[in-house]
Amino acid sequence: MTESPKLAQIISLILKSYQIEDIEPNVINQLLEFASRYTNDVLHDAILYSEHAGKNTVDLTDIKLGIQGRVNYSFSVPPPKEFLVELAHQKNKQPLPPVYEKYGIHLPKPKYCLTELNYTMVPEVNSQAAPASTTANISAAANNTAAKNDAPNTPTTDSSSKPDTSITLNQELKTNPQPPVAAEVKKEE
Incomplete structure (x- = not known):
């Protein structure tokens, strides 16, 4: 040593x-x-x-x-x-909060938990008046499909031509005073 x-x-x-x-x-x-x-x-x-x-x-x-x-x-x-x-x-001197008799884990208030949302979404609000109600109209383009179904069956040379399936979505929101936006979704197989 x-x-x-x-x-x-x-x-x-x-x-x-x-x-x-x-x-x-x-x-x-x-x-x-x-x-x-x-x-x-x-x-x-x-x-x-x-x-x-x-x-x-x-x-x-x-x-x-x-x-x-x-x-x-x-x-x-x-x-x-x-x-x-x-x-x-x-x-x-400050009294402790009461402990409630309940089963399971005692968690703090939701605002102190990690599972609470930590963000807020604020919609864009314009100065114009908003529409009174919310409407959502979904309509299929039946005219095109019906017209193709009513046509006589004639052979086509284009093998990629499939029936046209389209959906038009018109939606007006209370918070959005702008005219409704039409979105067309076309599915091609």
């Missing part, structure tokens, strides 16, 4: 002084890495501050300024315990 470095032993003693004895060996390695990185960053900042001041050497004021910069901008200070206790009391 190799002997750990002196800094690792110091970190281990610091942890034991806080009654932290049951730790994994990787924790000490992580703390060593943090201490090394923090020291390098503070010294690098101190060098930059001394160069900016026009000094050839780094003195104590540069190191203090580097530490202060790291403390102010690298670490966050937790809020005081009294503030957190007061916040907890305010939150705990």
Whole structure:
């Protein structure tokens, strides 16, 4: 077994002084890495501050300024315990919603579920007045089909000629004041 470095032993003693004895060996390695990185960053900042001041050497004021910069901008200070206790009391004053006795999984309101629609469709509305009712008329082009059926059976040379089947769809919507649109669908087999 190799002997750990002196800094690792110091970190281990610091942890034991806080009654932290049951730790994994990787924790000490992580703390060593943090201490090394923090020291390098503070010294690098101190060098930059001394160069900016026009000094050839780094003195104590540069190191203090580097530490202060790291403390102010690298670490966050937790809020005081009294503030957190007061916040907890305010939150705990609100009663919990009642739990209804029903079978199955209790889900939150539909607006908080992932199954709720996350979009809305807004129809285009023009400034003109819309028709009063919605009509949909579907009519087959019976005239063409009836005319072909009434014609005498004569042989044709074109084998691709099939009866013409077409559907005309006229639809007026309440939200669309424009004239109805006729769509023809032709099926060719």
